[in-house]
Amino acid sequence: MSSEAAGPSPLLEVMDLSLEFRTRSGTVHALQGVNLAVQKGETVGIVGESGSGKSVLSFAILRILDAAARVTSGAIEFAGMDMLAASERSLEEVRGREISMIFQNPRTALNPIRRIGRQIEDVLSMHSSTLRADMKAKAIEALARVRIPDPERRYAAYPFELSGGQCQRVMIALALACNPQLLIADEPTTGLDVTTQAAILSLISELAAERKMATILITHDLALASEYCDRIVVMHAGHVVELAPTSQLFSRPRHPYTARLIASTPGPAQGIATLASIPGNLPDLRRADLPNCRFHARCERAQDACTALALPNIPVDAQSGVRCVNPL
Amino acid sequence: MNASQNNVLDCVEVKKHFPVGRGALLHAVDDVSFAIGPGESVGLVGESGCGKSTLVRLITRMLDVTSGDIIYRGRNIGFIPARRFAGTQFRPKIQMVFQDPTDSLNPRHTAFDAIAEPVRRLGSTEGKGGAKPLALAVAEAAKMVGLPEELLPRYPHQLSGGQKARVGIARAVVMMPDLLVLDEPTAALDVSVQATILRLLADLKRELGMSYLFVSHDLNVVRMLCDRVIVMYLGRIVEQGPARELFERPAHPYTRALVKAIPSIGGKPGEREVLQGEPRSPINPDPAVCRFYGRCPQQRDRCRTEAPLLREIRAGVTAACHFS
Numbered sequence: 149m150s151s152e153a154a155g156p157s158p159l160l161e162v163m164d165l166s167l168e169f170r171t172r173s174g175t176v177h178a179l180q181g182v183n184l185a186v187q188k189g190e191t192v193g194i195v196g197e198s199g200s201g202k203s204v205l206s207f208a209i210l211r212i213l214d215a216a217a218r219v220t221s222g223a224i225e226f227a228g229m230d231m232l233a234a235s236e237r238s239l240e241e242v243r244g245r246e247i248s249m250i251f252q253n254p255r256t257a258l259n260p261i262r263r264i265g266r267q268i269e270d271v272l273s274m275h276s277s278t279l280r281a282d283m284k285a286k287a288i289e290a291l292a293r294v295r296i297p298d299p300e301r302r303y304a305a306y307p308f309e310l311s312g313g314q315c316q317r318v319m320i321a322l323a324l325a326c327n328p329q330l331l332i333a334d335e336p337t338t339g340l341d342v343t344t345q346a347a348i349l350s351l352i353s354e355l356a357a358e359r360k361m362a363t364i365l366i367t368h369d370l371a372l373a374s375e376y377c378d379r380i381v382v383m384h385a386g387h388v389v390e391l392a393p394t395s396q397l398f399s400r401p402r403h404p405y406t407a408r409l410i411a412s413t414p415g416p417a418q419g420i421a422t423l424a425s426i427p428g429n430l431p432d433l434r435r436a437d438l439p440n441c442r443f444h445a446r447c448e449r450a451q452d453a454c455t456a457l458a459l460p461n462i463p464v465d466a467q468s469g470v471r472c473v474n475p476l
Numbered sequence: 477m478n479a480s481q482n483n484v485l486d487c488v489e490v491k492k493h494f495p496v497g498r499g500a501l502l503h504a505v506d507d508v509s510f511a512i513g514p515g516e517s518v519g520l521v522g523e524s525g526c527g528k529s530t531l532v533r534l535i536t537r538m539l540d541v542t543s544g545d546i547i548y549r550g551r552n553i554g555f556i557p558a559r560r561f562a563g564t565q566f567r568p569k570i571q572m573v574f575q576d577p578t579d580s581l582n583p584r585h586t587a588f589d590a591i592a593e594p595v596r597r598l599g600s601t602e603g604k605g606g607a608k609p610l611a612l613a614v615a616e617a618a619k620m621v622g623l624p625e626e627l628l629p630r631y632p633h634q635l636s637g638g639q640k641a642r643v644g645i646a647r648a649v650v651m652m653p654d655l656l657v658l659d660e661p662t663a664a665l666d667v668s669v670q671a672t673i674l675r676l677l678a679d680l681k682r683e684l685g686m687s688y689l690f691v692s693h694d695l696n697v698v699r700m701l702c703d704r705v706i707v708m709y710l711g712r713i714v715e716q717g718p719a720r721e722l723f724e725r726p727a728h729p730y731t732r733a734l735v736k737a738i739p740s741i742g743g744k745p746g747e748r749e750v751l752q753g754e755p756r757s758p759i760n761p762d763p764a765v766c767r768f769y770g771r772c773p774q775q776r777d778r779c780r781t782e783a784p785l786l787r788e789i790r791a792g793v794t795a796a797c798h799f800s
Contacts, residue, residue, distance in 0.1 A: 197666040198637075297754065311754060312524065341523040341693055342737040343751045350750050368666065371739040398741050412667045414696035416723075416740050420678055423700070426668035429636050 157228075158185040159362050160209065160247075160330055165222035167208055174434035178204045179386045181459070182222070186330065189360040191353065193377035193394070195370055195409070199430050200383040202366045206332045209364075210247060211239055227329065245275040248323040250352075252335040254315035258307040264318045265291070265303030268325055275326045290321040294351060313344035320352060327359060334366045349376055370413045374398055379467070382406045385430045385442035387459065392468035402470040404449050441473065449474045483549075484655050484687045485512040485535065485570075490544035490554070492530050502759050504530040506711040508544075512655065517681060517688035519702035519719060521695060521734065525755065527711040528691050529659070535689065536572050536657055537561040549654070568598050571653035576664040577640035581632045587639075588628040591617050591647045598651060617650035618642075620683070622676060638669035642676070649680060656681075657689045662697055674701060695738050699723050707731050710758055710767040713786060717793035727795040729774050766797075774799055 167179040179201050186192050194202045207213050209224055211231060224231040226247065231239070251257040259267055268287040272278045278286055284303070291299035294317040307315055316336060323331055333352060337345035353376055356363045367373050373380050373394070380397045382390040382405065390403040401407040411424035428446040431438060439445075444454040453473045463469045492505040505527045512518050522528050533539040535546060537558050546554035553566050561567060571594075574580035581590050591614045608616075618628060621642040632640055641661065648656055661677065662670045678701060681688060692698050698705060698719065705722045707715040707730065715728040726732040733751045753771045761767060766779040778798055786796045 197668055295752075314754070342695065343523060343733055346737040346739075346745065346748055347750045347752070350745055350748075353745070369739065370667070371741050371743065374741045375739050375743050375745045395742075409667065410741065412671055413741060414670075414694075414700065416696070416738070418696070418700065420671075420674055420700040423671040423674065425671035 159188045159227060160184070160186040161223075161225045162205070162209065163223045163225070165205075165208065165224065166220045167204065167213075167222075168218055168220055169214065169216045170218065171216060171434075175436075176433045177386060177438060178217075178433060179208070182383075182386075182388050184381060184388065184391075186362050186364060188329070189356075189362055190378045191356065191363040191365060191376060193373035193380040194364060194366045194383060195368065195373050195380060196383035197368065197426075197430065199385070199433075201386040202383055203334055204386075205383070206249065206334055206364065206366060209332065210243055210249060212243075241275075244271060244328070245326045246328055247330045247332065248326070248328040249332040249334065250316070250319050250323050250336045252338055254312065254319045255307060257319060258315060260307050263304050263306060264310070265305075267318070268322055271322050271325045286325075290325050291318070293324070293355070294318070294321045296321070312340055313348060316340060316344075316348050317351070320348070320355070324355060324359075324361075328361065330362045330364070331356065332364045332366070335368070336365075337372070338367075345372075352376075370409055371415075382409070386433060387442055387471060389443065389472065390468075390470045392464065396468060400476075402464060402468075402475040403443075403472050404447050404474075404476060405443050407476055441471075449476075482513065483511045483547075484514050484516075485689075486545070486547040487511070487531075487535065488545040488547065490531070490534060490546060491542045492527075492534055492539065493542045496759055500759050503711045503761055504758065505534065506761075508708075508711075508713055510706055510713065510716065512687045512689060514654075515681070515685050515687060516704065517690055517702045519698035519705040520689060520691045520708065521693060521698055521705060522708035523693070523755070525710075525758070526708045527758075528708055531708070532572075532657055532659060532689070532691055535655075536570055537566075562598075568594075568651035569654045570657065571648040571651055571655075572657045572659065573644050573648045573661050575660045577637070577644040578632065578664065581640060581643060583632050586629050586631055587618075587623065587635065587643045588614055590632075590643050591628075591650055594647055594651050613650055614646075617646040620649060620680065621646040636669075637665055638673060641665060641669070641673050645673075645676070645680070649684065649686075652684065653686060655689065656686050657691070659691045660693070661690075663692070663694065670697075677701060695723070695734065707734065710755055710761070712767055712796065713794075714768065714797070715793070715795040716786070717790075717795075721790075721793060727789045727793055727800040728768075728797045729772050729799075730768050731795075733773070768797075 162182055162184040165179055165182040169176040169178055196202055219232055265287045268290050269283045272286055288299045288303050291302055296302050296317050337348050365377055377394050379393050381388055384405050390406045401410055408426045426446055431442050439455045440459050441454045444450040451474055457473055459471050461471055488509050490505055490508045493501040493503055496502045520528050534541055540558050541554050545552050548566055592610055595610055595613050623642045662673055690702055702719045705719045706713055709730050715731045723735055726735050736748050751771050756770055764781055764783055766783050769775050769779045784796045784798045786794045789795050789800050
């Protein structure tokens with residue numbers, strides 16, 4: 149999509165990325181021709197159903213993909229560094245220090261048999277030049293920054309002693325311990341209560357603004373993305389189908405899938421009768437004859453051209469674009 | 477609250493305290509009273525750890541109460557030990573739809589077996605001409621939930637998320653229950669199928685005349701499906717009222733925070749008062765202190781010397797707050 153026009157040298161740029169998994173039951177075409185640019189300090193949301201490739205894309209950015217994954221084309225550049233060509237050694241320098249990630253379930257992402265203070269110290273000793281004598285103070289400071297009450301005492305706690313919300317705060321403390329330039333938050337509040345969700349996301353956005361840190365927020369909740377993101381990328385079956393500044397995406401969605409997703413997100417005044425659903429399922433990504441538009445079988449605007457023509461890349465303006473033969 | 481013959485379910489001062497060692501008691505459910513009328517759907521909301529799931533396990537009689545009565549259609553079923561409950565005539569009448577169909581369906585059972593299991597164990601529901609044959613009961617349940625018959629021989633991994641959700645609902649309605657307890661039935665679903673499952677639940681309720689107890693923390697979903705909502709906080713009911721009113725005019729400060737925390741398209745997080753702090757400990761709570769004290773944006777001195785009781789704020793709305 150029109151990522152070149154989004155501004156001078158973005159912090160992260162994914163260009164025409166295609167990726168597949170070779171499995172026993174066939175090759176899964178997980179990502180195809182994905183473009184994404186993230187500027188310094190901005191928050192970009194990636195939304196879509198499960199199976200649309202949101203997490204695979206973020207794993208590809210960090211190069212923590214499964215061994216069965218093959219990048220078949222494209223490039224990923226982070227702060228001038230070619231992430232796909234980089235050695236494992238230089239990647240280790242980037243992961244955790246320059247780009248860090250918050251995973252979906254904090255309880256499984258934390259080490260259950262290590263005190264949380266120690267886990268923060270592990271990150272510091274791996275990625276920073278903190279002196280051993282300062283470690284504990286730094287770890288407690290990191291816990292205090294994510295507003296864990298009584299951080300001196302919590303330093304010695306195990307993950308099972310904390311609530312889900314507090315575990316997620318610890319994950320944020322771990323992720324931000326080395327002041328990364330980019331934070332990837334993969335469904336950071338799924339499974340947390342709404343009140344906790346609000347507190348966690350406000351914390352992430354405050355800390356991001358304070359440090360001018362860029363954030364990629366992966367979520368299936370459009371309402372959440374609308375509140376916290378500057379720009380939103382909509383994915384469907386391994387394609388980026390639309391990209392637009394948040395307010396524009398919701399006021400004038402161009403891709404039929406985006407419009408459907410918005411209509412199926414319950415709002416405050418919505419009745420059950422008007423809530424939309426999206427017919428059908430994601431296509432089987434193992435098919436060798438995947439249609440050019442992977443949404444056409446579920447789309448009410450489908451035409452013959454949808455499968456006959458290559459998926460177009462239509463720039464709407466400098467900031468946004470849509471990949472659809474017959475956009476709204 | 478009077479237990480009436482007309483209600484499908486009455487809970488009267490239900491308590492569940494778990495011993496946690498050294499004589500300490502975890503007050504999971506404390507003095508909870510409410511009723512569910514015939515054909516009514518009641519939403520149960522609250523944070524994790526507030527006692528929703530314990531209350532559900534008490535009502536579905538998988539767990540024994542510490543004290544209090546659980547009355548099904550005028551008959552106290554609270555004293556029947558949970559282990560014996562499955563053998564009673566009441567088991568088919570109170571059924572449950574579990575949270576994540578991927579986890580709650582046996583991966584080695586086909587959709588047919590999953591739906592047939594309750595019939596095999598509890599006996600077939602009585603049809604017009606006596607007991608129905610098993611295959612017919614399963615086929616009817618599948619039809620009710622819109623599951624195509626050709627999918628019945630499939631295993632869970634061969635079904636989509638929405639289809640698995642339908643299997644989970646079918647195996648609960650195959651017994652023709654009076655009360656269906658739904659534990660986060662759409663939490664594991666994509667928004668693309670959420671609407672169809674919600675509409676299915678609304679239709680089923682109308683067709684079969686069941687009552688619903690709908691546990692969820694997605695308040696938008698609760699609002700769409702429920703007539704009345706119960707809000708729990710740390711083992712107690714803090715507010716109860718008609719769904720619409722609860723969302724438009726929440727009376728308890730916790731309900732207000734809960735309603736405000738729902739993200740919406742075009743909403744701004746800056747306008748939201750974020751609840752700070754963590755809930756109080758549910759272990760041996762001080763009976764004189766309001767359970768919400770410490771997180772409440774409106775707390776005053778009175779809140780830690782006198783715990784508020786549930787009282788009627790407006791017609792049909794009760795809340796446990798001194799300042800509602």
